[in-house]
Structures are given as C-alpha cells and as structure tokens.
Amino acid sequence: MKIAIIGGGISGLSxxxxxxxxxxxxxxxxxxxxxxEAQDHSATAAANLETYNASVIGGSIGLSPTGLHVLKRxxxxxxxxVLRTGHIIRNWRVSNARGWTLVNxxxxxxxxxxxxxxxxxxxxxxxxxxxxxxxxxxxxIDVNLAEGNNRPRLVFQDQAxxxxxxxxxxxxxxxxxRQAMFGAQNLDQYEFSPQYEGLVGVGGFIPxxxxxxxxxxxxxxxxxxxxxxGYGYSTGNAQDSSKAGETATWWSTYTLxxxxxxxxxxxxxxxxxxxxxxxxxxxxxxxxxxxxxxEVDSLYPxxxxxxxxTWEKGGCxxxxxxxxxxxxxxxxxxxxxxxxCESLALxxxxxxxxxxxxxxxxxSRKYSDLRRPRLDMVFKKAQQLAGMKQDMGVAQEMLMxxxxxxxxxxxxxxxxxxxxxxxxxxxxxxxxxxxxx
Numbered sequence: 001m002k003i004a005i006i007g008g009g010i011s012g013l014s015x016x017x018x019x020x021x022x023x024x025x026x027x028x029x030x031x032x033x034x035x036x037e038a039q040d041h042s043a044t045a046a047a048n049l050e051t052y053n054a055s056v057i058g059g060s061i062g063l064s065p066t067g068l069h070v071l072k073r074x075x076x077x078x079x080x081x082v083l084r085t086g087h088i089i090r091n092w093r094v095s096n097a098r099g100w101t102l103v104n105x106x107x108x109x110x111x112x113x114x115x116x117x118x119x120x121x122x123x124x125x126x127x128x129x130x131x132x133x134x135x136x137x138x139x140x141i142d143v144n145l146a147e148g149n150n151r152p153r154l155v156f157q158d159q160a161x162x163x164x165x166x167x168x169x170x171x172x173x174x175x176x177x178r179q180a181m182f183g184a185q186n187l188d189q190y191e192f193s194p195q196y197e198g199l200v201g202v203g204g205f206i207p208x209x210x211x212x213x214x215x216x217x218x219x220x221x222x223x224x225x226x227x228x229x230g231y232g233y234s235t236g237n238a239q240d241s242s243k244a245g246e247t248a249t250w251w252s253t254y255t256l257x258x259x260x261x262x263x264x265x266x267x268x269x270x271x272x273x274x275x276x277x278x279x280x281x282x283x284x285x286x287x288x289x290x291x292x293x294x295e296v297d298s299l300y301p302x303x304x305x306x307x308x309x310t311w312e313k314g315g316c317x318x319x320x321x322x323x324x325x326x327x328x329x330x331x332x333x334x335x336x337x338x339x340x341c342e343s344l345a346l347x348x349x350x351x352x353x354x355x356x357x358x359x360x361x362x363x364s365r366k367y368s369d370l371r372r373p374r375l376d377m378v379f380k381k382a383q384q385l386a387g388m389k390q391d392m393g394v395a396q397e398m399l400m401x402x403x404x405x406x407x408x409x410x411x412x413x414x415x416x417x418x419x420x421x422x423x424x425x426x427x428x429x430x431x432x433x434x435x436x437x
Contacts, residue, residue, distance in 0.1 A: 067335025145314025
C-alpha cells in the first residue's frame with residue numbers, strides 16, 4: 001500500500017510516526033510532501049532571537065494534557081524532549097487592562113499539565129525521528145479523488161502527477177484536499193472555505209527578561225475593551241526544566257472588520273505604533289515592557305474552518321487544521337491534531353488487519369464519525385471565548401470582567417475541562433470499534 005501525507009508540519013510528521021508506531025509501514029510505504037523550502041528549524045535556533053521569530057511558522061503553541069498523552073504513547077523520549085525544550089505551565093493568571101486580577105488558578109498537576117513550546121521547535125523534535133527519504137520537498141496543488149477503479153491522484157506544482165492508495169491531508173487551513181473533497185460534491189465552495197473572523201493578531205518571541213516579575217510556570221492573559229494580550233515563557237532552562245529558559249512568547253489580538261488585502265506584507269512601523277497606541281493605558285508593567293521596543297514581523301488574521309459534514313471522501317482523509325482550524329483562543333489546535341493522528345493510525349491498523357480489501361474505507365469513515373463530535377464541542381467553546389477579544393464599550397467591558405470573575409468562582413467551566421482532559425484516544429477508538437461490530 002502506498003500512502004501520501006500532504007504537509008510536513010506537526011500533523012504530517014506525527015501522522016507518519018504513528019503509522020510507523022502501529023506497524024503500518026512494515027510492508028507499506030508513506031511519503032510526506034512538504035511545500036516549504038528547507039530551513040534551519042533546529043531547537044537550538046528557537047533561542048536565537050535574531051533568526052527565530054513568529055514569522056517563521058507562527059510562534060508558540062500550547063500542548064494540553066491530552067496532546068502530551070498522545071506524544072507519550074507515541075515515544076516517551078520524544079515526550080520528554082518536548083517537556084525539556086518547552087516550558088511547563090502550572091498556573092493561569094487572567095487580568096484586565098485596568099490591572100485587576102480576575103482569575104488565578106492552577107493549570108493542573110502531575111500528568112495534567114500544559115506545555116508552551118515554539119511551533120518550529122516542536123516540529124524539529126518530530127522531524128528528527130522521521131527518515132530523510134520519507135520527506136519530499138514539493139508542493140501539492142490539487143487532488144483527484146478516487147472514483148470507481150481509479151485511485152486518488154496528486155497533482156504537483158510542476159504538473160507531475162502520481163497515484164496513491166490513500167491520501168492523508170495534513171496541509172492546514174488552506175487544504176487543497178478539502179477543496180477537492182467539497183468542490184467535487186458541487187457544494188457552495190465558500191461554505192467550507194476558511195472564513196475570516198474579524199480578528200487579527202501580532203506576536204512573536206522575546207527575551208525572557210522582558211517578563212521580569214512573572215513566576216516560572218505562569219501563563220498570563222489580559223482582557224480589555226479594545227483587545228487581548230497574552231505572554232508567557234516558551235523555553236525551559238537546560239539545567240532545571242522547572243525554570244524558564246531564555247525565550248518567552250507574546251501575542252496581541254484585536255478587532256479588524258476587514259481582512260487586510262496584503263496582510264503578508266505589512267508596514268512594521270505602522271503596526272508597532274498601533275500596538276503601542278492600543279495598549280497605552282493598560283495597567284500591566286510586563287505588557288508595557290513588551291510593546292515599548294518589540295519588533296513586529298508578521299500580522300496574523302484569524303481564519304477558521306467551518307464545521308464539516310465529513311472528513312473523508314474518495315480515498316482521502318483530513319487531519320488537523322485541514323479538518324478543523326480552530327480559534328487560537330481554544331488553545332487546543334495542536335493537541336486536537338495529535339489526537340487525530342493517533343485515532344486514524346489505530347483505526348487503520350484494526351480495519352486493515354480485519355478486512356484488507358475494505359479496511360481503508362471503513363477506517364476513514366469511522367475516524368470521521370469518531371472525531372467530529374469532539375471537535376464540534378471544542379469549536380463551539382472557542383467561538384464563545386473569541387467574543388472576549390472583540391472591541392466593546394465600557395458597560396460591555398465591565399460585564400465581561402464580572403462574568404469571567406464569577407465563572408471562575410463558580411467553577412463554571414470545570415465540566416468542560418474535565419471532559420476535555422479525560423479523553424483517552426485508545427479507549428475511545430476501542431469503544432467505537434466495539435459499537436460498530
């Protein structure tokens with residue numbers, strides 16, 4: 001069997017490693033097709049602030065408990081390297097632009113932890129475990145879905161084509177596979193295309209010294225009537241992993257009703273001045289330290305993928321952002337992608353062993369049916385949180401502060417968090433298989 005994995009980011013690399021982990025590469029082949037040109041994405045470069053910033057791939061990511069559990073089941077040494085490279089989050093502090101602390105709560109203990117890590121550093125940890133000959137540097141621009149006796153066919157940028165038995169789309173929010181899947185159904189293309197959410201963000205990496213006074217293991221978010229600001233450590237100390245390393249991360253999100261037409265090419269000076277103006281009156285010393293002289297390299301409009309009716313069609317499946325690009329406020333994007341990768345690999349192993357002829361189709365459908373309800377839940381929660389980043393009047397701002405404070409006292413989100421963190425991929429896959437028998 002010949003498998004294509006489109007995309008060599010966290011999803012694509014993890015998917016390859018999971019296929020190998022469950023034995024599907026014994027006698028079968030899998031190739032990752034990655035569009036980006038080769039760059040130095042080493043973990044060491046993550047601490048080099050001159051070469052490593054948010055414009056490389058997109059800054060830092062948070063790995064929640066379930067995502068870390070997936071990595072530990074995949075490779076305990078890989079999991080430990082992620083913990084050493086990133087920074088373990090033990091506490092969340094939510095404040096506001098007026099300097100009031102609204103929430104100050106533990107992020108968990110023991111196995112229930114979260115880790116902040118540079119996206120690129122995480123990719124490199126995964127990439128180091130994938131053989132070089134399994135990654136091909138070329139861009140896939142189109143996919144012809146399987147139909148009748150024809151297998152799915154990839155179309156590359158140089159117009160070369162190649163057939164595969166199975167295609168796993170890890171090609172992100174602008175997935176050409178998703179476009180092929182829903183275009184072929186004669187559906188309204190816009191309905192399932194990425195949608196701009198009226199929010200843009202700036203952010204990047206800074207020396208940890210900018211966070212002076214911030215305790216190790218603390219993630220900070222500040223809410224205001226004109227946006228949102230977050231910051232925290234993103235690397236660990238080489239001698240003591242419980243201490244912060246040399247690099248921290250920051251981000252600011254705010255309302256912009258019309259998506260900038262040329263958002264990839266920004267006037268850095270204008271964006272910096274707007275950032276300083278927006279947070280001028282915010283009573284937070286760390287935020288003022290950051291915006292005073294930070295260099296803004298990129299602008300990030302917030303796009304999301306609408307809820308899809310299926311993640312599989314014509315010998316192809318969608319994984320990660322290709323299936324469910326979430327609001328950044330969810331804090332779950334990378335972890336949900338990791339759950340996808342393990343789920344798909346376990347289902348493929350089961351159904352291909354049980355029914356070699358129809359196993360790909362059955363595994364793909366079961367994967368879609370299993371994962372979509374969980375992502376629907378996370379998607380809806382993220383949409384609620386995103387509303388707190390919108391511009392608002394003083395009365396609405398005060399109401400927001402009150403309800404954030406009240407909900408934390410009433411522990412109103414505990415049920416959601418328990419359900420989120422209690423999810424165990426092998427258990428859920430086994431249950432789904434039993435229910436189908």
